[in-house]
Amino acid sequence: MTRALTRKGEATRARIVAGAAAEIRERGVDEVRLEDVMARTGTSKGQLFHYFPEGKDELLLAVAEHEADQVLIDQEPMLSNLTSWPAWLAWRDRLVERYLAQGMQCPLNGLLGQAGRRAPGAQAVVTGLMGRWQKAITEGIRHMQSTGDIAPEVDADRAAAALLAGIQGGVLLLLSTGRIDHLEAALDLTIDSLRAGARAV
Amino acid sequence: MTRALTRKGEATRARIVAGAAAEIRERGVDEVRLEDVMARTGTSKGQLFHYFPEGKDELLLAVAEHEADQVLIDQEPMLSNLTSWPAWLAWRDRLVERYLAQGMQCPLNGLLGQAGRRAPGAQAVVTGLMGRWQKAITEGIRHMQSTGDIAPEVDADRAAAALLAGIQGGVLLLLSTGRIDHLEAALDLTIDSLRAGARAV
DNA sequence: GCAAAAATGGACCTGCAAGTCCAAAGCTTG
DNA sequence: CAAGCTTTGGACTTGCAGGTCCATTTTTGC
Incomplete structure (x- = not known):
C-alpha cells in the first residue's frame, strides 16, 4: 500500500527531509514553520502535503x-x-x-x-x-x-x-x-x- | 521598580506558577495553553497578564x-x-x-x-x-x-x-x-x- | 505519441491561541 | 468614608501557521 514514487519524487522527498532536519537543528523544532522548510528546500506547500499527507507530524517523524x-x-x-x-x-x-x-x-x-x-x-x-x-x-x-x-x-x-x-x-x-x-x-x-x-x- | 503586590496578589501569582508547572509536567510544554492554566488555577486572562505582563514567555520562565x-x-x-x-x-x-x-x-x-x-x-x-x-x-x-x-x-x-x-x-x-x-x-x-x-x- | 499517474505551484480557507482592553469589584489607608 | 491603588472577569481582536484544493506541468509506460 506504499504509494508510488518516481526517482524524482524520492529525491524531492529526501531533499525535504534533509532540509527540515537542518532547519530544526539550527533553529529548534518549535521555531520551524512549514514555510521555512519550503523556502530552504525550494518546494511548495502542495509538495509537502503530497509527500507527507498527514502533514507536519508525519514530516517530523521522518526527520x-x-x-x-x-x-x-x-x-x-x-x-x-x-x-x-x-x-x-x-x-x-x-x-x-x-x-x-x-x-x-x-x-x-x-x-x-x-x-x-x-x-x-x-x-x-x-x-x-x-x-x-x-x-x-x-x-x-x-x-x-x-x-x-x-x-x-x-x-x-x-x-x-x-x-x-x-x-x-x-x-x-x-x-x-x-x-x-x-x-x-x-x-x-x-x-x-x-x-x-x-x-x- | 518591582510592581506592588499585596499578599493576596502574591498568593494568586504563586498559584498560577504552581498550576502551570503541574500542567506542563503532565502534558508537556507545547500542549499547554493559557486557557488550561486558567482553568486549572481558577484565574482569568486578565490576571495572567496582570502578573506576567510579558505574557507566556515570562510565565514559562517563572515556571x-x-x-x-x-x-x-x-x-x-x-x-x-x-x-x-x-x-x-x-x-x-x-x-x-x-x-x-x-x-x-x-x-x-x-x-x-x-x-x-x-x-x-x-x-x-x-x-x-x-x-x-x-x-x-x-x-x-x-x-x-x-x-x-x-x-x-x-x-x-x-x-x-x-x-x-x-x-x-x-x-x-x-x-x-x-x-x-x-x-x-x-x-x-x-x-x-x-x-x-x-x-x- | 498518447493516456494515466505523479509532481508541482500557489491561492485560499480556517481555527485557534496569544494578546488587548476596559469596566467592575475589593482592599487599605489617611 | 472616600480616593486611589490592586485585583479580577471576560468580551473582543489579531496574526499566523497548518491544512485544503485544484489547475498546470512533467514523467512514465505501453
Whole structure:
C-alpha cells in the first residue's frame, strides 16, 4: 500500500527531509514553520502535503528517523569495532569532536520533548536508537572481555547502560551549558573504570 | 521598580506558577495553553497578564525557576550531607525513587528544548541548576576525601561532572524509554568507582 | 505519441491561541 | 468614608501557521 514514487519524487522527498532536519537543528523544532522548510528546500506547500499527507507530524517523524540513523552513522566505523583500547579511544575522540563541532545544535533534543509527545512513533524512534547504541557498546565490552582486556565479572549490559547514560547526559549538559567537560569526564572516567576492571581481578 | 503586590496578589501569582508547572509536567510544554492554566488555577486572562505582563514567555520562565528549585529541594537533606557511604546510598535511593515515581513526566525536559530557545533566561536557569547540583556533589566528594574514604588523587570536579552527566543521561533515558535501568547503572557504577579509588592507592 | 499517474505551484480557507482592553469589584489607608 | 491603588472577569481582536484544493506541468509506460 506504499504509494508510488518516481526517482524524482524520492529525491524531492529526501531533499525535504534533509532540509527540515537542518532547519530544526539550527533553529529548534518549535521555531520551524512549514514555510521555512519550503523556502530552504525550494518546494511548495502542495509538495509537502503530497509527500507527507498527514502533514507536519508525519514530516517530523521522518526527520526523527533520519536524524536517529545519522547519529549512529557518524560514529562509524569506530562504534562497531571497539576491539582494542586504542579503538575505544578513537571512538571517544570521535564523539567529543562531533558534538563539539555540533555545539548547541541538537538533533535529538527536539525529538524528545517535542515530537516525543506529538507523534507516538517518535518515542519509538528514540527508544530504537538508544537500543541499537547500547547494543553496540555492549558488544564492544563483550569483545574486550573475550580478549581479557576487561574482567569477565563485569556486567556488560549494565556497564553499557551506564556509559550510554553518561554520554546522553554529557550531550545534554553540552546543550544546556555549552561546555564539553561533562561529556569528556563521563567518557573518560567510565572507560577508565572498565580498564581498571581488568587489573582488579 | 518591582510592581506592588499585596499578599493576596502574591498568593494568586504563586498559584498560577504552581498550576502551570503541574500542567506542563503532565502534558508537556507545547500542549499547554493559557486557557488550561486558567482553568486549572481558577484565574482569568486578565490576571495572567496582570502578573506576567510579558505574557507566556515570562510565565514559562517563572515556571522554569520554580521547577529548578524543586529539583534540588527534593534531594535534600541527602544532597547536602554526602558525608558517609550510607549517606551516598540514601541519596542514590532518593533519586531513583523520585524519578521512578515521576515516571515520564519531566520538569526539565520542557525547559531545555522548548523554553531554552524561547526565553534567553531559561538557558541561564538550567545552567544555574546544573552548577548548583554539581557543586553539591563536588563538596560531597571533597568531604569523603577529607575522611579518607575517597582517594585524594581523585579529581573531585571531574568526578562530579561525570556523575552529574550519568544522572542526567539516566533521567533522559527514563524519559525516552520508560526504564530506570540506566539511571541505576550510572549511579551505582560511578559511585562504586569512587569507592574503589580509596583501595586503589 | 498518447493516456494515466505523479509532481508541482500557489491561492485560499480556517481555527485557534496569544494578546488587548476596559469596566467592575475589593482592599487599605489617611 | 472616600480616593486611589490592586485585583479580577471576560468580551473582543489579531496574526499566523497548518491544512485544503485544484489547475498546470512533467514523467512514465505501453
